[in-house]
Amino acid sequence: MAYFSLSILFEAFEAKTKISRKAYEHRIVLVQFPAKPDKATLIEYCKQHLTEEPYQTTDGSLDFWQVSKIIDCFELVEEVPENIHTPLEVYSRYFADDFNSTREEILEKYFSDYVYEDQEND
Structure with missing residues (x-):
């Protein structure tokens, strides 16, 4: 098994409406795979291991x-x-x-040189 670093952009959503809060966080997460994972494997891994429970904010949402x-x-x-x-x-x-920035604005401002390209819009 080899160790990989995942550089991930997280976005905050309001749990009830699923509307973006336009708040973003960059995280680097150490993970383990037998070989470099493909896109589908990474997406499935994120769904299984990098989800979080909703929490109450100061405004009550x-x-x-x-x-x-x-x-x-x-x-x-x-x-x-x-x-x-x-x-x-x-x-x-x-x-x-x-x-209140969009995901595209955050990516352009902070990650304009990112190398992991998606094959489809997401």
Whole structure:
């Protein structure tokens, strides 16, 4: 099994209406796969392992964070001396100054050089 770093853009949604809150967070998550995963495997992994329960915000609404875009996936190391429980979040950045931006605006501003290309619109 090899370790991979997933660079992911999360988007906040209002739980009841499923409407975007236009709030975004970039996370880097350490994961393990036998080989570099394809797009379908990454999407399924995110659905199974990177979902969160809704939580109550200060304005009383219930929100949840969801994977909005897989920015990159790259192999880190092939072997680690100790078994690390994955997925393991190793970095997180909330884009507080970009509230009400679209996902495309966030991607263009912060990830204009991202290498993981999708084959279809998502």
